[in-house]
Amino acid sequence: MTNKSGQCLCGKVQYKISGLPISQGICYCLQCQRSGGTFGSPLIVVLHKAFDCSQENLSSYKTKSNRGSIVTRNFCRECGSHIYSQISDVPEIVTVKVATFDDTSDFAPQYLVWVRSAPPSCTFPKDVPSFQENAPMEMLLSLGRASF
DSSP, X not given: OOEEEEEOSSSSSEEEEESOOSEEEEEOOHHHHHHHTSSOEEXXXXXXXXXXXXXXXXXXXXXXXXXXXXXXXXXXXXXXXXXXXXXXXXXXXXXXXXXXXXXXXXXXXXXXXXXXXXXXXXXXXXXXXXXXXXXXXXXXXXXXXXXX
């Protein structure tokens, strides 16, 4: 499948993704934990030009990553659902929160990042590469087109 759609909790922010993701993973960093209210944040990386999102009810919040990049977290101003993020160092991509997909059944993580920030009670998928902090950016952007 090469198209995905999703929305926020209240449905006022909707999006479509055309094409396949560049990569899929789960982030356990403290920023993702706090912005999503959960220990792990399943996400996909897609080309910005393949991501079409309604903007009228969208707000954003900027944070700084440990690498010094500015991360813009975009969320619904009505219900607060975090939809996607943009990273200043790689403007050609966006990371989309998988929990906002209309159908999440085919998500398959290719990597786990920031596992050192996960609480001890977290269990991780077997046979998925994990990184104590960030995975190499080259890896995240060159895994090939993972299928949905």
